Amino acid sequence: xxxxxxxxxxxxxxxxxxxxxxxxxxxxxxxxxxxxxxxxxxxxxxxxxxxxxxxxxxxxxxxxxxxxxxxxxxxxxxxxxxxxxxxxxxxxxxxxxxxxxxxxxxxxxxxxxxxxxxxxxxxxxxxxxxxxxxxxxxxxxxxxxxxxxxxxxxxxxxxxxxxxxxxxxxxxxxxxxxxxxxxxxxxxxxxxxxxxxxxxxxxxxxxxxxxxxxxxxxxxxxxxxxxxxxxxxxxxxxxxxxxxxxxxxxxxxxxxxxxxxxxxxxxxxxxxxxxxxxxxxxxxxxxxxxxxxxxxxxxxxxxxxxxxxxxxxxxxxxxxxxxxxxxxxxxxxxxxxxxxxxxxxxxxxxxxxxxxxxxxxxxxxxxxxxxxxxxxxxxxxxxxxxxxxxxxxxxxxxxxxxxxxxxxxxxxxx
Amino acid sequence: xxxxxxxxxxxxxxxxxxxxxxxxxxxxxxxxxxxxxxxxxxxxxxxxxxxxxxxxxxxxxxxxxxxxxxxxxxxxxxxxxxxxxxxxxxxxxxxxxxxxxxxxxxxxxxxxxxxxxxxxxxxxxxxxxxxxxxxxxxxxxxxxxxxxxxxxxxxxxxxxxxxxxxxxxxxxxxxxxxxxxxxxxxxxxxxxxxxxxxxxxxxxxxxx
Numbered sequence: 133x134x135x136x137x138x139x140x141x142x143x144x145x146x147x148x149x150x151x152x153x154x155x156x157x158x159x160x161x162x163x164x165x166x167x168x169x170x171x172x173x174x175x176x177x178x179x180x181x182x183x184x185x186x187x188x189x190x191x192x193x194x195x196x197x198x199x200x201x202x203x204x205x206x207x208x209x210x211x212x213x214x215x216x217x218x219x220x221x222x223x224x225x226x227x228x229x230x231x232x233x234x235x236x237x238x239x240x241x242x243x244x245x246x247x248x249x250x251x252x253x254x255x256x257x258x259x260x261x262x263x264x265x266x267x268x269x270x271x272x273x274x275x276x277x278x279x280x281x282x283x284x285x286x287x288x289x290x291x292x293x294x295x296x297x298x299x300x301x302x303x304x305x306x307x308x309x310x311x312x313x314x315x316x317x318x319x320x321x322x323x324x325x326x327x328x329x330x331x332x333x334x335x336x337x338x339x340x341x342x343x344x345x346x347x348x349x350x351x352x353x354x355x356x357x358x359x360x361x362x363x364x365x366x367x368x369x370x371x372x373x374x375x376x377x378x379x380x381x382x383x384x385x386x387x388x389x390x391x392x393x394x395x396x397x398x399x400x401x402x403x404x405x406x407x408x409x410x411x412x413x414x415x416x417x418x419x420x421x422x423x424x425x426x427x428x429x430x431x432x433x434x435x436x437x438x439x440x441x442x443x444x445x446x447x448x449x450x451x452x453x454x455x456x457x458x459x460x461x462x463x464x465x466x467x468x469x470x471x472x473x474x475x476x477x478x479x480x481x482x483x484x485x486x487x488x489x490x491x492x493x494x495x496x497x498x499x500x501x502x503x504x505x506x507x508x509x510x511x512x513x514x515x516x517x518x519x520x521x522x523x524x525x526x527x528x529x530x531x532x533x534x535x536x537x538x539x540x541x542x543x544x545x546x
Numbered sequence: 547x548x549x550x551x552x553x554x555x556x557x558x559x560x561x562x563x564x565x566x567x568x569x570x571x572x573x574x575x576x577x578x579x580x581x582x583x584x585x586x587x588x589x590x591x592x593x594x595x596x597x598x599x600x601x602x603x604x605x606x607x608x609x610x611x612x613x614x615x616x617x618x619x620x621x622x623x624x625x626x627x628x629x630x631x632x633x634x635x636x637x638x639x640x641x642x643x644x645x646x647x648x649x650x651x652x653x654x655x656x657x658x659x660x661x662x663x664x665x666x667x668x669x670x671x672x673x674x675x676x677x678x679x680x681x682x683x684x685x686x687x688x689x690x691x692x693x694x695x696x697x698x699x700x701x702x703x704x705x706x707x708x709x710x711x712x713x714x715x716x717x718x719x720x721x722x723x724x725x726x727x728x729x730x731x732x733x734x735x736x737x738x739x740x741x742x743x744x745x746x747x748x749x750x751x752x753x754x
Contacts, residue, residue: 176596179601180602
């Protein structure tokens with residue numbers, strides 16, 4: 133029985149329970165990941181991080197949330213009030229919605245009902261996630277615009293430009309997955325990965341492109357130009373306070389978890405155990421798959437934190453150049469290769485023929501890369517002729533001041 | 547005698563000067579993007595740092611001693627017999643760049659001898675909301691009456707509490723000291739006090 137068929141039998145109350153479960157998991161994960169991020173980043177900087185509120189500081193995020201909720205809720209006089217209120221709501225709800233199609237477990241038994249922990253299984257599930265993420269951009273751009281202030285507007289525009297650009301690369305990186313699995317439904321992609329290897333290995337370039345663009349997509353370091361504290365004060369949410377700010381905060385972290393969950397689903401075998409430990413999937417009546425799923429999500433989250441702890445923020449033009457001139461063309465070429473390989477193998481070409489084609493592609497890529505390097509090297513080594521002396525009189529160069537004095541007399545201060 | 551000026555005496559091209567306009571490129575090194583694995587080194591640094599000992603001091607529970615000459619709360623010192631060193635000269639107040647010190651001097655009388663010599667500081671206030679702990683007052687003090695301790699826990703909840711009065715600033719009465727006012731040590735002048743000839747209080751200084 134496929135996942136869609138299992139889900140079709142779900143009674144209404146079970147769907148409600150699952151919806152609640154997804155909601156609670158999202159909020160809990162946000163609280164835990166805020167704490168985890170601060171602890172891990174602190175460790176990377178030889179600090180301890182929050183360790184006061186509760187055991188190991190575990191309820192620090194909750195305390196911060198309560199503090200935020202109790203703060204005064206300000207709406208600037210110049211703000212467009214209705215849009216200003218709606219924007220954080222759009223951000224937060226769309227962040228939650230992405231989780232609806234993510235399969236969290238294999239077949240399990242919930243209150244005597246055989247089901248899977250997945251709210252719904254759309255035939256175009258992954259497209260739905262992309263669509264919801266795109267709607268989430270409205271939250272950001274509307275927040276920046278409606279604040280009636282300069283920096284939020286700049287931050288909002290940067291943010292939306294960034295998310296839209298990287299969404300293209302993200303969408304393109306997923307095409308190879310669709311081609312290979314023959315489906316856009318999340319549960320079927322997970323199932324298809326059990327037949328081959330995980331797509332993270334099979335479609336490694338796709339995986340790399342997705343991993344990079346998911347960081348850009350969520351506005352996280354090193355791609356956090358939208359809220360560059362030093363430049364934009366905080367970006368699109370500068371004017372927000374209290375619960376509305378908390379909603380943006382929540383949305384940001386749920387988005388991180390959502391893209392991590394999607395990466396897990398599409399590239400790391402979803403809720404399945406790592407190869408060789410398949411027997412664990414039957415433990416706890418199938419619920420052990422939930423642990424596998426979240427282990428992988430946490431792995432992705434750790435990488436997010438690791439990036440933040442390691443890399444400095446990119447300049448805006450570098451970031452855009454990377455997205456448009458590297459990620460997208462690389463994606464397109466990769467799709468071309470994957471599609472051709474797929475067609476060749478499906479048309480019954482022999483293994484050697486397939487490998488030969490792959491080998492030729494690798495050779496072409498290497499040749500292009502070498503040629504690129506050569507021309508770059510050439511450009512760097514190019515010497516330019518000295519400029520001819522000007523026809524008008526110019527003062528002589530100040531030779532004395534351009535020398536570093538290292539005479540034996542020790543020091544040049546007399 | 548411009549020729550003796552060291553700045554001009556050094557002939558740039560005769561001494562071992564380095565012309566920074568003409569440094570060979572090899573010495574600057576490769577300035578383009580680093581290799582892929584060189585760039586990944588940063589990830590190893592942060593990862594390895596996670597397992598190192600942290601530098602954090604758990605402050606309210608663990609207190610590390612400050613540097614020896616840390617600028618902390620002020621202290622008004624006493625002579626060895628307990629008389630105050632402060633003579634109410636206000637030099638500290640004048641030296642203060644933040645206008646944090648207020649001093650009012652008064653005359654010593656035989657009945658009310660607070661410090662050796664003619665004058666003593668009647669009112670002495672330091673406003674720790676203004677003090678920047680620069681130590682100029684300490685440098686200005688002619689009698690070493692004012693010094694700084696290493697105490698740094700000066701936070702409080704009201705403005706009033708952060709204006710320290712003379713009682714708050716005076717050093718403690720140690721063994722051999724008598725609480726002023728009391729007469730000066732017999733046969734000692736304020737100069738003797740200043741030179742540190744008074745080592746302890748004398749029984750006759752005790753007031754009935």
